[in-house]
Amino acid sequence: MAALRAAWLVTQKDLRVELRSRELVYTTLFFAVACVLVFAFAFGSPEEDTAAGVLWVAVMFSGTVALGRTFERERQGETLRALLLSPVERGAVYLGKLLALVALMSGVQLVLVPVVALLFHAPLGRAPALLAALLVAGTLGFAAVGTLFSAMLSRARSRDILLPMLLYPMTVPVVIAGVEGTVALFAREPNLAMAETWLAMLVFFDAVFLTLALWTFGAVMEE
Amino acid sequence: MPEASPPDFHDIEVRGVSRRYGRRRALVRANLTCRAGEVVGLFGPNGAGKSTLLGIVSTLMRPSEGEVRYGGRPAAEWGEGLRARIGVLGHDLYLYGDLTARENLEFFGRLYAVPKLGERVEASLAEARLADRAHDRVGSFSRGLRQRLALARALLHEPRLVLLDEPFTGLDDESVELLSDRLRALAHSGAIVVMATHDFESADGLVDRPVCLRDGHVRVLGAGPGRIRERYRAALAEAWT
């Protein structure tokens, strides 16, 4: 479909820009690892659930940073306006940026997860597919809401403080489901069925909010 | 991306367009008609509403009141195909600094479904005298070079309606000539050109119909004798209803 092709064009462009400068990959990754280190020092003796919590908080925080920077870059040449002026469906622009962000965040998680596992003694090998699924679903949910909010805030005053203020409450269900699922996975007596239930809830959240975002993006971006 | 080329329109009509932000009125009941083959110039002090008017005509902004008609039909009736016929040179140029000149043109060309893209991009680069810089990152360009590329980007898909916001900013004499010639040729070929500018000298031989804006009010000066700057000053000195 033409819209999907257009979305893919936008994603490719974002990824190409990112690969050129590698600014976001390095800074987001560094920020995420720094987060984890701060938590490692803050929680003197980590309890059983700490690994899961730290992982998801680091994902959220670094994701917010990446979001902010991605759209700040678009502001430089006002290129977001250029995208909205082009004859592609608004939803395709949204989807393209969303996929690029998910790719970026997933790339960061490839490094982040082993680091967390190392510092907090989390059993990575236990159910890697399920863990990966939780992370992907959670990242998708976070990015779905985040891309919409970040795009619409490009025009706003005080956007730096407004983005986290809007984003964190709205993505709490993602964090809850992600953390609970990961905890069930990492626990001494792992409850994989429970983890799968939380995964289902994440997928449901993703479906609802992705649809909502696609639906409202065009109208919201019209000034 | 449109499959077939949508029909063209030959004029745009701004009908009673107002735009307000709370207590601030950016545009007040603006009325303006622009026809194919015309170069319309929007003149006015900063904050007069020029960019707002361009924003509304380009479909980026929704008016608080009134509507814009393209060939007699409102934007909603055209759908996405309308944007394929509009080219915009914005104040911020709409270029990706991290991509090369060629990559910028190719990206937007694909978005606009420009046929025979490769050829068109090469021709565009040649016309903008940027062929030798095609492989360089746009971030390394001077303002003037970026402006030339931005114009190439805006015109790549051969739009029917060309909107330009301060296109002469930062251009040297040669580039101003190039730009004026390009715009004149565009108008001749049947496009509608609407340009907001402060540069009266460059506008003089180019603009067919000057339009004055002040505090959101629009006053069409129409074709007539005399240099635009004098007529503009005279218009500003009067009281507008």
Place this chain on the structure above:
Amino acid sequence: MQRVVVPALLVVAAVMFMWAPYRIDAAPYESTMGLVQKIFYFHVPSAMTAMLSAFVCGFASVFYLWRRNPKADHVALAAAELVVVFGLIVLVTGPLWARKAWGVWWQWEARLTITLVMWMIFVAYLLLRRFGGPGSEVMAAAVGIFGMALVPFVYWSVNVWRTLHPTTDVARTLPPEMAGPFWWSVFAFLVFYAGLLLVRVRLERARAALDDAYVLLEE
């Protein structure tokens, strides 16, 4: 018409609230929690009102986002404020009850957490409108729609994950001596809400009219 409806609503609500304590007092004690449980007669209706207001805000936001009708925007803003107000009542009465009933002020379980989250989203809505600059009404509309979408999660969460919190079946299974005062209280809250909403919308409409007057003055 407005001049009659709003005072009527507020008077009815006032009367109902004055009578409510008598009805609540007459209701029997709940088996395990005793007197403390009676806060339920205010806590639950507040929650219901807050969620209703979230829906009102959401629907008004949908209307505003697509039609850009300023009246819809006024309703959305008023409803958002009321979510915050009634949500605050829920969040205050909740811990008061929890402390006495379960021994803790707060528990991080599904229902409480997501109610807090919903409340925060609508606080964020108000902050966005206040600090977002021009065009923030449109952005807030998106937030309002998303906030409304979250409400079903609030409602179902407690049914899916059985925790400390009483489930939503409670309302349906109340014995008649408790159902009476409960639904009386619900009705009182709804009438009160309707009155407040109308008043706030009217205030917002007046503010917009003032802006219009300023603008006309300048022309």
